[in-house]
Amino acid sequence: MFGIQKRKNLSKSSYILICTALVGLLGACSNASNPTNESAESLWTDIQEKGTIVVGTSGTLYPTSYHAEDSDELTGYEVEVLREIANRLDLEVEFSEMGIDNLLTAVDNGRVDIAANDIDITDERKEKFNFSDPYKHSYGSAIVRSEDLSGIETLDDLDGKKAGGAATTIYTQIGIEHGAEEVIYDNVTNDTYLRDVENGRLDVILNDYYLQSLAVEALPEIDVVVHPTLAYFPNSQGIIMKKGEDELQEQINGVIGDMLEDGTISDISQQFFGGADVSVEPDIDIEE
CATH class of the missing domain: 3.40.190.10 (Periplasmic binding protein-like II)
Structure with a gap:
């Protein structure tokens, strides 16, 4: 194969070098076409090592992600939910503001670790990304x-x-x-x-x-x-992250579960949604 059989006088040392190169090439191809869960583990490990989780959000969507009046402070329902999640994971949180149309791309290319901006959980998106459990x-x-x-x-x-x-x-x-x-x-x-x-x-x-x-x-x-x-x-909304980031997803879901159980998310919801608890499903007739 690859011309080796045609060159019968090939030296033993050269043969070894060629075979070694081929093994390395095949191994690289195998790794590229068959990704493992190591990437998911490495992102969570990287976040822990940095001590910071980077969150993509718009900063213009009231009341979920916006700037308080006459202030540069970013706040909102999902912003405060994310702050509490980060706090319970012993992390700092860094928000990266961008247009809504850029959020999914930013997650996919690693510009941000996760994104939250009233992002609907759909079957189509779940094929391409991991989602947290819903909190709205x-x-x-x-x-x-x-x-x-x-x-x-x-x-x-x-x-x-x-x-x-x-x-x-x-x-x-x-x-x-x-x-x-x-x-x-x-x-x-x-x-x-x-x-x-x-x-x-x-x-x-x-x-x-x-x-x-x-x-x-x-x-x-x-x-x-x-x-x-x-x-x-x-519909239901959650935090979105790159496909295969299962360890990160597990860590976030554990905290969301605790916050739903202890009423923290309900309290944050009522603060930003005029007393309404968006963490529970509404009882209303829906047009099909």
């Missing part, structure tokens, strides 16, 4: 104009409507599937979305019910409402 449960709603609900009663009425959102979200995909014209925004704050519904640049914003309710409540001067009857897409 919700469903989809819609922000529409107050005067006519933007002509929307059901999801079928999205056909031909202009729906605003980030490119990679589940809600943008739901709008597209029901015939909406997508209008893509890059990591803008809530007031931009809401004013564009009010002024007609958009007809609707599809997103999480709790997030939308608080956004509308926080900006009462903008003439929009959360749709009073439209409820769809029951």
Whole structure:
């Protein structure tokens, strides 16, 4: 093979060198095509050695990840959940703020260790990433104009409507599937979305019910409402990390379980969601 049999006068020492090189090459190919759980262990070990876990988040999504008014301080439901998780794991936490569309890529390429930004747990994403156990449960709603609900009663009425959102979200995909014209925004704050519904640049914003309710409540001067009857897409959110990081996932899940059991997550939820406990599944009729 590889020309060795054709060169019968090849010296013994040269033969050994060639075979050794081939073994090394084959071994390298084997390792590249058959990754083991060592990578998962090495990331958790690396995090422990650094004493810091790097978290990707947007910093613009109220009330889950945002900057307090007149302050540079990052806070929010998931931000404070992550701070407590890090504390219980004896780690410092470093937040890396970026656009929502960049979060999954940042996890995949190792720029951040994990990401948290109201990220829906879906079967498709679970094929590519590891998720923590959920610590938030919700469903989809819609922000529409107050005067006519933007002509929307059901999801079928999205056909031909202009729906605003980030490119990679589940809600943008739901709008597209029901015939909406997508209008893509890059990591803008809530007031931009809401004013564009009010002024007609958009007809609707599809997103999480709790997030939308608080956004509308926080900006009462903008003439929009959360749709009073439209409820769809029951969902759960969790922390996302690279596929195969099983040890890291296990460590985080252990702490989340403790925080759910001792009421810590419920307390944080009520602080940021106007008294609502988003750590339990809502009891509501959902449009199929």
